[in-house]
Amino acid sequence: MADPAPPPDLGSRRSRILAGAGGRWTAAIGPSLIALASTAVVVGLLVWLIPKSKGYEEVKTNFFDRAQFDDSLPAIAEAFKTNIKMFLVIEAIVLVAALVIAVMRSLPGPVFFPLRVMAIIYADLFRGIPTILLVLLLGFGVPALQIEGLPTSELFWGGASLVLVYTAYVSEVYRAGIDSVHPSQDAAARSLGLGRMQSMRHVVLPQAVRRVIPPLLNDFIGLQKDTALVFQLGVVEALNQASIDVAATFNYTPYVVTAVFFLAITIPMTRFTDWLMTRDRRRRMAGGLVA
């Protein structure tokens, strides 16, 4: 009995290994290469076609003028700090105020009926009117009343309008989170002798808030953009600064500059929110498999 001849055996194994390696190579890098190639083709076409399109020169000089861009950038950057400050202060207030409203609305029992009703009316009212309308109403209206003791700063009233509107939205987000925590969690906490508020604070809210972080961030992306609305009150923030530049030169590039500033903040936030949501979904699915 002769042993099987080694050369063909070796050869066939080698070819199998190669084929396997080839298969893996295709699986890992192939799709990326295809994506890269198709992207290159699309971008190439756009770069080639857009300059040929009608009105390209006009758009370029009016919206994307390099000199205008450089000229308006420093002043808009300076003014954009106002937007950032507004955003940070308003966000901090909204996070707390909305939680108070949401908890008010979740209080059970007939005693708290008036509080619940007030919370509902508040949320309905301020989610129902256009933000810009409230900005104008409070920003121009309240200082015009000349009531002693009330601030007359447009920035203050503009900010207050945004606080009122976003508190209404965010309180709904919180409330959805509170409702999503199963009543058995509250029952377990209460069975240990914890009071209603203790159960809310230690058991319900920590779970609720964790679940609503992605939608919360979504609302804050909206808030970040809406800080531009106070420009109507004459507050010098990025959009107002850009408008001043545009009025002086009749070139719209400063608006594009402003857009770039907003995008620099909102796009990372959006991506971060998406990433959180995907991670969340993956965790829930993993949890579902375990349970």
Next chain:
Amino acid sequence: MTMPVADTGTRLGIEGVHKAFGRKPVLRGIDLTVEPHEVVCLIGASGSGKSTLLRCVNLLEPIDAGRITLGDLDITARRVKANHVRKRIGIVFQAYNLFPHMSVLRNITLGPVKSLGRSRAEARDEAMDLLDRFGLADRARDYPDRLSGGQQQRVAILRALAMRPEILLLDEITSALDPELVADVLTMIRDLAATGMTMVIATHEMGFARDIASRVCFLDAGRILEEGLPEQIFTAPTQERTQQFLQRVVEAGRMGGGRSGA
């Protein structure tokens, strides 16, 4: 090691308790007295009112008529604060209801710290003693989702024990568990019974009820239809409904020795 035993004997009295959900009556005049150190098992079909009765005793559900007493205190009286009562009566739920955002240790110390006002260190030491005693000390830092169902339920029992309750209510605590995980939980309850813990247990584990109960109550449509020593209820039930129920249980093959031997 601390033994979480109720040294004070407290009698639980349930007198003429009625409870309806909407127009659907669930409890229709329950009378039951549980003496200190007694283990009373409630058996009966799903929907017979076992769970509702336990939830009423812990004041998680208000009752419509009758009264429930703990020692000399009428706990269903208006002026009595539910929180005070719940500190004295522990309950363990079918679905464990552990707090998923807290470690095992914090699950157990939350009640003693926030509701009994014990110091964190003291509560922690006691919780560790309990975990150690029931072989769960190495899971103290884990979150509930890392534990098996049986371990989660044992932690839930420890969470109730950490409050040093005078009475422990167990609401079908093995119903959500895979069969192979039931034994550990039942062993734990046997240990507790041996230490003299007063317990009211709603259960479908007939073998277990038979061997642990000082008394068995058969609930049917919101009433205690028959009660007595386990031997009597399981071998010579007098009521036709009890016989039918037990017959069905035997047919379903759930009469074994608390599954601990299985």
